[in-house]
Structures are given as C-alpha cells and as structure tokens.
Amino acid sequence: MESFSSEQMKYQFDDFELCLDSETLRRFGKRLNIEPQQFTLLLLLLEQRGEIVERDVIQQRVWVGRPVTDESIRAAVKKLRDLLGDDARTPKFIKTVPKQGYKWLLPVQVIRSNTATEHKPATKSLISILLALLVVVSLMMWFVQTESAVVKPTQLSVSNITELSGSEVFADYHSDTQRLVFLHRETKSSPQQIYIKDLTSNSLNRLTWDTQNYTNVYWSPDGTKLVYGAGNGIGYLHYIAEFDKLGDVIKTQTLNDKSLKNLFVIGWLKAQSGLLFAEQVKSTKQHSIYQYDLESKQLKTLSYPNVAGKGDYLARLSDDGAKLAILREVSKQKAALIIIDLKLGDEEANVMLPFAASKLVWYESTEIFLSSFNGQLAHYNLLSKKIEQDITLPANTHDVFASCGEHCLILRQHNGDFLDIKERPLQVTVEHNALFNGRIFNYAGAQDFPSYLNASADLVFAALNNKQFSIERINSHGKRFTLAEFNGANTLNALVASDDGNQLAGIISGRLFILNTQEAKTTQSLNFVTAALERVENPIWSADNRSIYVAHLKGNVPNIVKLNVFNGEREFVASGFLSFKPLDTDNAIGVDTSLTAWFLKKGEQGWQKQSKLAQLSSASPNRWRIKNNLLYFSRRVAREGEVCFVSLSSPFQDAVCEKMDDNQFRLNFDIHPKQQALLMVESLSAQSNIVRLTW
Known part of the structure; x- marks a missing residue:
C-alpha cells in the first residue's frame, strides 16, 4: 500500500496570511509581491516569534551562511517593514533589539491541513467516500447556522x-x-x-x-x-x-452651551441621556470623540488618540450601546478602525483600513460597514476580526448612511457630474466689463488640482471615472491627454508643476511621486521618490526644476527638506514649517504650523521670520501661489470660497479678495502666468438622491 501525504501550512497575523505551500503573502486576500529573500526572513521571524532572532541566525538562514554586512541585514529588514507597512520607530510587527537582533511582536495563528491519498481496497474506499460526504453535509449545516450577517x-x-x-x-x-x-x-x-x-x-x-x-x-x-x-x-x-x-x-x-463650540454632533447615546460629538478639524491639534450629558451638561472625553494624523473624526455606537466604533486618521489620509467596549473600557480592535473611510455604519451587532466619498466599501467582521472588500458599489454610489434590514444599506447616488475645471477672468487684473477669451472645459470626471504648466497656459488636473483616478493634460488647442492612472483608493493630496512645465510633483498617501508631462503618448506609471513609511507633504519645485522642497514629518514635527529628484540627495533646510518656497538665495516664503505665511530671511542661524504676510487656511501648495511679488491664497468664509492676495513688499496691508463663483468644496486653484485668469474647481448643481442598496 503506497501513501502520498503533504502538509499545507499557513501563518496568519493581523490582516496578512503567509502560505508556505505556494510561498505567497496575502493581505485582505490580495496577493502581494514578496521577494524570496523577504519571504525567508519573514518566515524565520514568524517561526521564532516572541524571541530575539540574532543576526548570525538571519545570516545562516536568509543568506545560507554567506558573509553579509550588518547594513545588508538592516536593508533587508527595512524592505520587509515597507512591505508590511511597519514603522521602525513605533513597530507593530518587527522590533529592533539593539546590538542583538530582531523580535516579532504580534500574535501568530498557525494553520495546518493534511492531505493524503492511498491505494486501498474498494470497501475502505467506499467507507472513506461516505465519511467525506458526511463531513461535507455537516459543514454545510454548520455554515448555514453560523453564517455571518453579511454574505457575498x-x-x-x-x-x-x-x-x-x-x-x-x-x-x-x-x-x-x-x-x-x-x-x-x-x-x-x-x-x-x-x-x-x-x-x-x-x-x-x-x-x-x-x-x-x-x-x-x-x-x-x-x-x-x-x-x-x-x-x-x-x-x-x-x-x-x-x-x-x-x-x-x-x-x-x-x-x-459654550463647551460645545467647535464641536459637531455625530449621534446619540443609547439611553438618550446624551450625545456624541466630534471636533471641527484644526491642523495643529489631535482630535477626540466626546460625550455630552443633556441633564448635567457635562462634556466628557471618550478617546485620546496619539498619532501623527488628525486623530478621531467620526464614531458610532452599536445598536445595543455596548461598543463604540471610531474612525481615526493615524497619518495623512491613512485611517484605522478602533472598537471600544464601553462597559469594560477595553480596546477590542485596532485595524488599519484599506482606504480613508468617511462614513461608518453598524450592521446588526457583528458587522461594521465603512465607505468613502469615492465609492469604496469595506466591512469589518467582529467575530472573524477581518476586513472584507467583497461588495463593489454600483457606479456613482457612495457614503453609506445606515442599515435598513437584512442585506440592505442606505446610501447616496449621484449623477457623477458635480465638479468641473473652470477658467475665468481674475477680477483684480481684468476690468469687470472687459471682454475675456476664457476656455470652457466641461470634462466629465474632472475633480481637482488644476494647475497651469507653462507660459503657453497648458494645464493639468485630476479626474475620477469609475473609481479610477487619472492625471490629465490639456494643451493650448484643447487636446486632452491622459498622463497617468491609479487606483481611487490612493488619495491624491497635492499636484504641482515645475516652472518649465515639464514635470509634475504629487503626493499620494504621504509619498512623493514625479511625472513627466511631455510623455503623453502612453500612460505612465507613477515614479515614487520617497519610501512607503515616510510621510511628506506640500511639494514645491526649486527654481532650477531639479529639486523639490517638502515638509518631512516625524511624529508631528515638520522639517523642510530639499530633495534632488535625479540623484535622491537630501538637504535639511528649516524646521517648524509646513511649506517653503525660496524667492532667491536669501529670501523665501514659509508657512508655519499655525498656517501663518511669513517672509523669511536667511542668516547665520538659518531661515528667520521677518514679517507676517497672511493667515492661510492650508499649507498645501495648491492653496497658495506666488506670482509677480504677490502672494495669492484661497480661504472659506462662511460657505463661500475666496481667492485673496497680499503684496510681498507691503505685508501689513489688508488682503484683497474676490469670490470663487459660489465654490464651497474644493479650493485648490492656480493663477494664469500672465495673471489675467483664475483656474479653479467649479461646483455644479448636479442631481443626487438617497437610495436603497439590496442583495
């Protein structure tokens, strides 16, 4: 009797699954690209989880005894951390033990499954088949009885x-x-x-x-x-x-109640004795969730985030009032779901989300649906402790508001045309009644970040179609080119052109990328020039178009760094600024952490504040521009957008402002190279309804 047996073995940790049989690594069920060296190193750490794995052991296992330097080992560990989304400063997966080695931190579940095939007499084969059928029937009955609240x-x-x-x-x-x-x-x-x-x-x-x-x-x-x-x-x-x-x-x-100033209501407490509140976003503080008692009028803090991002921005109680689900921005456009048992005060879950969710809804007591304005949807199962993305929302549906029964959600559906790119006269430079030859675009999917490319007034903008973002270019004759495409789950935070118009710099989920505007025949891939674990913001090109000034954030402390996009060299410039633009070798404009724009002078002690120019609403380079000795910036007053300017030579004068044509939502803009036009995002009066989604 001949027998062939094999053991399939998997390691599960956090949202990942490492399969030894197929040598694959998956997250949320999606396969990741893992190199053989990374696979071996990860397997070694998982096998010796909870123990310090010394460098000699890593050398023997990963490099098969070949001599390697400590720098090579550190580089391998860094690549693995990048793949897992880990941070060496605040490690979740891999901890560095100085002068010793590395230690795996998270719990790991080992799953083994044996398969065997044997040549047996017919009677035993029949018995085996019957037993197998019995097991299958039993599993099907068990599945029906314990089926999760949400099915695909x-x-x-x-x-x-x-x-x-x-x-x-x-x-x-x-x-x-x-x-x-x-x-x-x-x-x-x-x-x-x-x-x-x-x-x-x-x-x-x-x-x-x-x-x-x-x-x-x-x-x-x-x-x-x-x-x-x-x-x-x-x-x-x-x-x-x-x-x-x-x-x-x-x-x-x-x-x-004065204590509710700068707060907005996000729901009720279970007994109707109070309300839940979140904070209006301010760039300089961590945001928390609060509960307000209607009888005593006491405000109590429920959450205490300690993250690089803005903190907690939304929360909902479970139907039984026992658990509180919180959305937390841990860094720029990266969110986590936190679940707290209110009775015990314990944190039941703290999981990174595949996108920055804007809404969360409890589905019965074991599921939480998470959605975004861009139409992304996921749900977290409290029993399996997993996030699934097995439902694809129909076109132009987004923002799940509520559950309406079994296999039923309430959300919003739009006609898909609610923004456009608009060019109109800049009223401060063009007479109100004068003729102006403005271009009309009316491009479906036009979203944000309009920028002029060069003196010929070619322009670029970001578009969104079927949950796929693209960066589009329009030449002076109105011809449109797609420069690059990327998944809608990756949030675009900035898009700025070099002075010669040949390159674009952008930020996606905290990473800096470069794009050539001249290669319009084929769609390009984004060329990232910073690592996945770094966080940079607010790119501004140098005058020679070879380097980019960015705010490099460690924790919540920004440092301005000059990054050469050709050779990767970095140079420290200044500390304490979120955005920085040099005017010449000795003068610059800087935006500090309070969003104040300053005229800066370079001295022996570095860049020093000289005079205050304006109070801005954002440090984003798409929200302020320098043109011919004028500082232009956009802001929101009540529900109206404005574009304003102040003179760099007369900083104490009041800003001159004009309305952005009823624009309320996207305040990114650019000024025509000849200062005769304003390029902006236009809000359209499009149709949207509340809809019921069932399956």
Missing part, C-alpha cells in the same frame, strides 16, 4: 428612496419607525434644509424653511427626537426637536 452578494439592486430636484447630501434612518431624515439643497448655493420621509406611507415633509445651513441630523434611539446643527456662517448651534405620535414637532431645544 450575487446581484446588487439599487432603488431610489428620494427623487427631489437638487442634491440630497446626508441621511439617517430609524428602522423601527421606518422614517428617513435627510438634508437637501436645491442648488449648489442653496442652504441645506431638513426633510423627513415616511417609508411606510411614502409621505414626504419639509421641516426647515429659513436661510440657515443645517447639518448632521440624527434620530434618537426611540425615534421621537432629532438632533441637528445649524448656522448662518457667523454662529453655529445645536438643536433637539421632539415629535408627537403623528409626526408633528411639539418642542425644540437649543443646546446653547
């Missing part, structure tokens, strides 16, 4: 819940009363108003009728109250409305 959909169905002319922009749903509350604006400049739709009777009612802008409206757990925010650009307050059984408002309450 075979067919998605989208149906409208609202169909008003204009845009529905936010919603909350109360499953017991089957009532939907949502925010709607008739045009892009109209104030957002509150509407309620009863899904049982199909009746639709408007609740507010004034000129205030209403935001963040949520049903109480019993469905008898609404909490919402409202403001007119000068002040912002929170309100609670109470309803009778017929749905009429019987009482309103204003939460006129």
Whole structure:
C-alpha cells in the first residue's frame, strides 16, 4: 500500500496570511509581491516569534551562511517593514533589539491541513467516500447556522428612496419607525434644509424653511427626537426637536452651551441621556470623540488618540450601546478602525483600513460597514476580526448612511457630474466689463488640482471615472491627454508643476511621486521618490526644476527638506514649517504650523521670520501661489470660497479678495502666468438622491 501525504501550512497575523505551500503573502486576500529573500526572513521571524532572532541566525538562514554586512541585514529588514507597512520607530510587527537582533511582536495563528491519498481496497474506499460526504453535509449545516450577517452578494439592486430636484447630501434612518431624515439643497448655493420621509406611507415633509445651513441630523434611539446643527456662517448651534405620535414637532431645544463650540454632533447615546460629538478639524491639534450629558451638561472625553494624523473624526455606537466604533486618521489620509467596549473600557480592535473611510455604519451587532466619498466599501467582521472588500458599489454610489434590514444599506447616488475645471477672468487684473477669451472645459470626471504648466497656459488636473483616478493634460488647442492612472483608493493630496512645465510633483498617501508631462503618448506609471513609511507633504519645485522642497514629518514635527529628484540627495533646510518656497538665495516664503505665511530671511542661524504676510487656511501648495511679488491664497468664509492676495513688499496691508463663483468644496486653484485668469474647481448643481442598496 503506497501513501502520498503533504502538509499545507499557513501563518496568519493581523490582516496578512503567509502560505508556505505556494510561498505567497496575502493581505485582505490580495496577493502581494514578496521577494524570496523577504519571504525567508519573514518566515524565520514568524517561526521564532516572541524571541530575539540574532543576526548570525538571519545570516545562516536568509543568506545560507554567506558573509553579509550588518547594513545588508538592516536593508533587508527595512524592505520587509515597507512591505508590511511597519514603522521602525513605533513597530507593530518587527522590533529592533539593539546590538542583538530582531523580535516579532504580534500574535501568530498557525494553520495546518493534511492531505493524503492511498491505494486501498474498494470497501475502505467506499467507507472513506461516505465519511467525506458526511463531513461535507455537516459543514454545510454548520455554515448555514453560523453564517455571518453579511454574505457575498450575487446581484446588487439599487432603488431610489428620494427623487427631489437638487442634491440630497446626508441621511439617517430609524428602522423601527421606518422614517428617513435627510438634508437637501436645491442648488449648489442653496442652504441645506431638513426633510423627513415616511417609508411606510411614502409621505414626504419639509421641516426647515429659513436661510440657515443645517447639518448632521440624527434620530434618537426611540425615534421621537432629532438632533441637528445649524448656522448662518457667523454662529453655529445645536438643536433637539421632539415629535408627537403623528409626526408633528411639539418642542425644540437649543443646546446653547459654550463647551460645545467647535464641536459637531455625530449621534446619540443609547439611553438618550446624551450625545456624541466630534471636533471641527484644526491642523495643529489631535482630535477626540466626546460625550455630552443633556441633564448635567457635562462634556466628557471618550478617546485620546496619539498619532501623527488628525486623530478621531467620526464614531458610532452599536445598536445595543455596548461598543463604540471610531474612525481615526493615524497619518495623512491613512485611517484605522478602533472598537471600544464601553462597559469594560477595553480596546477590542485596532485595524488599519484599506482606504480613508468617511462614513461608518453598524450592521446588526457583528458587522461594521465603512465607505468613502469615492465609492469604496469595506466591512469589518467582529467575530472573524477581518476586513472584507467583497461588495463593489454600483457606479456613482457612495457614503453609506445606515442599515435598513437584512442585506440592505442606505446610501447616496449621484449623477457623477458635480465638479468641473473652470477658467475665468481674475477680477483684480481684468476690468469687470472687459471682454475675456476664457476656455470652457466641461470634462466629465474632472475633480481637482488644476494647475497651469507653462507660459503657453497648458494645464493639468485630476479626474475620477469609475473609481479610477487619472492625471490629465490639456494643451493650448484643447487636446486632452491622459498622463497617468491609479487606483481611487490612493488619495491624491497635492499636484504641482515645475516652472518649465515639464514635470509634475504629487503626493499620494504621504509619498512623493514625479511625472513627466511631455510623455503623453502612453500612460505612465507613477515614479515614487520617497519610501512607503515616510510621510511628506506640500511639494514645491526649486527654481532650477531639479529639486523639490517638502515638509518631512516625524511624529508631528515638520522639517523642510530639499530633495534632488535625479540623484535622491537630501538637504535639511528649516524646521517648524509646513511649506517653503525660496524667492532667491536669501529670501523665501514659509508657512508655519499655525498656517501663518511669513517672509523669511536667511542668516547665520538659518531661515528667520521677518514679517507676517497672511493667515492661510492650508499649507498645501495648491492653496497658495506666488506670482509677480504677490502672494495669492484661497480661504472659506462662511460657505463661500475666496481667492485673496497680499503684496510681498507691503505685508501689513489688508488682503484683497474676490469670490470663487459660489465654490464651497474644493479650493485648490492656480493663477494664469500672465495673471489675467483664475483656474479653479467649479461646483455644479448636479442631481443626487438617497437610495436603497439590496442583495
């Protein structure tokens, strides 16, 4: 009797799975490119997890005894860390033990499966087959009984819940009363108003009728109250409305509490005794989640993030009120899901997300759905402790607002055309009634980061079509070229052109890339010039178009570094600035961590602040520009965007400003090389509805 047996072995840790049989590494089920040397090193660390693996052991195993330097070993470990997304300063996976070696930190699950094939008498073969069938049937019964709340959909169905002319922009749903509350604006400049739709009777009612802008409206757990925010650009307050059984408002309450200033409501506590709040984003602080007791009027901090990013920006309670799910920006455009057991105070989960989610929704008590404005969707299973991306949202759907029952979600669907790139006269330089030969673009999918390339006024911008980002170029004759394409999960944070117009520098998820604008015949790959574990921001080209000034962040401390894009050499420039642009060898403009723009002079002690130019709203190079001794910058006043300028030679004069044509959302811009036009993002009055997604 001949027997052939083999053992399939896998190591599972965090979101990864290392398979020894196929020599593959997967994350979220997707295969990663791992080199043989990285595979062997990772396997060694996993096998000796919890113990210090000395350099001699690594040399024997990974290099098969060949002599190697300590630098080679450090380089191999760094490449493995880059692959796993680990940070040597705050390690999650691999810890460096000085003068000894390396230690694996995370728990590891070992999965073994044996397969055997034998030549046996027919009777035994029949028995084996029957036993196998019995096992299969048992497994199927077990699966049916323990099936997760979410199954992979075979067919998605989208149906409208609202169909008003204009845009529905936010919603909350109360499953017991089957009532939907949502925010709607008739045009892009109209104030957002509150509407309620009863899904049982199909009746639709408007609740507010004034000129205030209403935001963040949520049903109480019993469905008898609404909490919402409202403001007119000068002040912002929170309100609670109470309803009778017929749905009429019987009482309103204003939460006129100074402790709630600069906070926005994100939901209710389970017993309706209080509310959850998040902070309005400020660039210079860590943001937390708060609970507010309606009776005692006490505000209590629930979360204490300690990360390089802005911290906690959204949270939702589970239906039973026992757990709190939090979205946390750990670094620029990189988010994590945190789950806290409120009774025990324990952290149940802390997992990195495959994209920066903007919404989270509890699905029963074992699933959390996470979504983004770009149409990405994932769900986290509290039982398996895994994130899945097995549902692809239909085109132009995004922002999951609520669960509406088994295999049912409520979200927003747009017609896909809500932004465009616009060129119009710069009013401060072109007479108001003068003729101006402005170009009309009307490009589907046009999104953001419009920039002029050179004196001929060619331009580039970012576009989004079917969840795929692209960088587009338009020449002076209106011909359009696609320079590069990349996945929508990778968030573009900046896009700036060199002075000669031949190169672009951009930031995706904290990494700097370079793109040639002249190679328009074929789509290029992005050429990254910084490592995955580094975090840089706000690229600005040097005058010779060979180097880029970036803010290199370690923790929350920015240092300006000059990076040569041809040979990779780096030079420290200044500390404490988020953005930096030299004017000549002795003068520069710097934006500090308080977003103040300064005129700088170079002295023996380095770059020193000389005079304050303006208070900016962002350090992004797409939000401020230098043209002919003028500093242009954009800002938002109430719900309107403005572009302003101050003179570099007269810094104490007030800024001169003009409106950005009702632009409210994307304030990136550029100034024509001849200072006669403004290139900006235009908000369109497009149609959107609240829809039901079922499968």
